[in-house]
Amino acid sequence: MTTHLTQSELPPGAAGGRSGDGVPTGTGSRGTRILGLVALLGLVFLGLIGLWASPEDRIQGNLVRILYVHVPSAMLAYLACFITTVGSAVYLWKKSRWWDLVAYASAEIGAVFTGITLVTGMLWGRPTWGVYWVWDARLTSTAMLFLLLLGYLAVRRIPAAAPVRSKRSAIVGLLLVPNVIIVRQSVEWWRTLHQEATLFANGLESEIHGLMLFAWFVGVVVFGVIFAWLLIHRFRLAWLQEQIEEHGLERAIADRRAEADAEAEISGAAEAADPSPTEPGTDSNGEAAR
Amino acid sequence: MFRDAALIAGKDLRLEARSRVALNQVVPFALLVLVLFAFALDPDRGILSRATPGLYWIAVLFSALLAIQRAFTIESADGNRDALRLSGLDPAGIYLGKAAAIAVQLAVLEVLLGIGVAVLYSTHLAGWGLLVVTCVGATAAIAAAGTLYGVLAAGLRVRETLLPLLLLPVLAPVLIASTRAFEAALSGATADGWPWVGLLAVFALVYIVAGVVGFGPLLEET
Amino acid sequence: MNQWGYVIACWVIVIGVLGVYAAIIIGRGRALSRQVPPEDRRWM
Numbered sequence: 001m002t003t004h005l006t007q008s009e010l011p012p013g014a015a016g017g018r019s020g021d022g023v024p025t026g027t028g029s030r031g032t033r034i035l036g037l038v039a040l041l042g043l044v045f046l047g048l049i050g051l052w053a054s055p056e057d058r059i060q061g062n063l064v065r066i067l068y069v070h071v072p073s074a075m076l077a078y079l080a081c082f083i084t085t086v087g088s089a090v091y092l093w094k095k096s097r098w099w100d101l102v103a104y105a106s107a108e109i110g111a112v113f114t115g116i117t118l119v120t121g122m123l124w125g126r127p128t129w130g131v132y133w134v135w136d137a138r139l140t141s142t143a144m145l146f147l148l149l150l151g152y153l154a155v156r157r158i159p160a161a162a163p164v165r166s167k168r169s170a171i172v173g174l175l176l177v178p179n180v181i182i183v184r185q186s187v188e189w190w191r192t193l194h195q196e197a198t199l200f201a202n203g204l205e206s207e208i209h210g211l212m213l214f215a216w217f218v219g220v221v222v223f224g225v226i227f228a229w230l231l232i233h234r235f236r237l238a239w240l241q242e243q244i245e246e247h248g249l250e251r252a253i254a255d256r257r258a259e260a261d262a263e264a265e266i267s268g269a270a271e272a273a274d275p276s277p278t279e280p281g282t283d284s285n286g287e288a289a290r
Numbered sequence: 291m292f293r294d295a296a297l298i299a300g301k302d303l304r305l306e307a308r309s310r311v312a313l314n315q316v317v318p319f320a321l322l323v324l325v326l327f328a329f330a331l332d333p334d335r336g337i338l339s340r341a342t343p344g345l346y347w348i349a350v351l352f353s354a355l356l357a358i359q360r361a362f363t364i365e366s367a368d369g370n371r372d373a374l375r376l377s378g379l380d381p382a383g384i385y386l387g388k389a390a391a392i393a394v395q396l397a398v399l400e401v402l403l404g405i406g407v408a409v410l411y412s413t414h415l416a417g418w419g420l421l422v423v424t425c426v427g428a429t430a431a432i433a434a435a436g437t438l439y440g441v442l443a444a445g446l447r448v449r450e451t452l453l454p455l456l457l458l459p460v461l462a463p464v465l466i467a468s469t470r471a472f473e474a475a476l477s478g479a480t481a482d483g484w485p486w487v488g489l490l491a492v493f494a495l496v497y498i499v500a501g502v503v504g505f506g507p508l509l510e511e512t
Numbered sequence: 513m514n515q516w517g518y519v520i521a522c523w524v525i526v527i528g529v530l531g532v533y534a535a536i537i538i539g540r541g542r543a544l545s546r547q548v549p550p551e552d553r554r555w556m
Binding site: 023024025026027028043047051061062063065066069070073098112115116119120123124126127226229230233234235236237239240241243244247 | 515516518519521522523525526527529530533534537538540541542544545546547548549550552553554555
């Protein structure tokens, strides 16, 4: 049914991972290749600025270089969550499968970014505060975001029919942003009423050197490009998964029919070669299938 | 809508009155949690009395999970789900009814747990007004959110593990608010507690609206 | 571990995790693509 062309069989000039007749062989395309290249170059640029060109922070020293990946990561995690909620809302409103899959892809990528945010946050915290974790408002809220996203992803994977799955996920996805808001608010009130100094206040509010600000900006842009690239690929992957599910049932029926036909042929041939009675049941099955 | 709600609530509560599962299993479970906390936290070191509000509400939350699971398990028997859909009852009413039934069970549970905590942890109960209003708010919040996520997880083979994963992060603000309010009440500084009650009220409102709107689409599935 | 140790660890983890995730998606994309008839492989 599908042909898999090896690299040598591709005619020259076949771009974007397509076979000779322009059929895509994966989730890549000309657009994503360009995007991916931009992302990689941007990452190198960010590394140069963040790790080399920009100065140390007056208070944090070199640890500020962690923030050049930590902060963009956090921003994109929250953006991903927002996209999931919007996608879920549009799906519930218009039954658009496109938005349903965008919501799914965004949530998974959001979980990855949230995980990265938490880990980099911990690696920033250890040398700064001496401990890997503190229950300050920001870290706690991010941990909660992670758990909420994991919950959404769990609903995405329940063993049920696709429309059931999509609808239930959409309700959970729709409530993601409200939940995040409520959780953030309550955690913040909780921690500030205890008069715990938000330990970030001392770190970030120091003089922000021009190049540091630039590095943060580059970080956000580069991570945004990476996010877009991941989103496109993950969306296409989700689309393929859904196609396979749909085709899966049709193919199972077709396979069973082919099986029954084959059985009928065999029993028919056996009858022609040897007129003695065949096994009971096979004959009637073969006849019934035909 | 409210008449349908009363119908459903009555049915659920009558079912409970007859089978007494909540009374025979959920309440003992809650008390068991209190006892386990005492084992874990060593009653001689004063941690128990300082942590009482938190431990109380965690016991309530875990027991609520059981109560909500139960409320939807009874629906999956004998094609009840289809019967509900075809009955012509307003889905919003069904939602409110189920939530109300769960709320009633939770309220009873909270009272019994309160007695348990007063006895087992030697808590000196004070600030009664704040305590009661907090319980009302928290019960509404837990029932509202719990019913919505309960129907979401209902009818699935993975529901026992899915519901806690979905519901507990969502209810974290309720835990925070109720605990702070209780702390304020027990320590006499009740003025600090009322803003948290406000949070509970907002939470309950948001989820009642979400439930009323979202229950219908969730119910009408194959 | 001095400061640079933490910084490098962070960057390696970030790039590593993103790289591995990207590789997984692309790999699965290719594998699944083979199982789907050509005209259904893309949304558009």
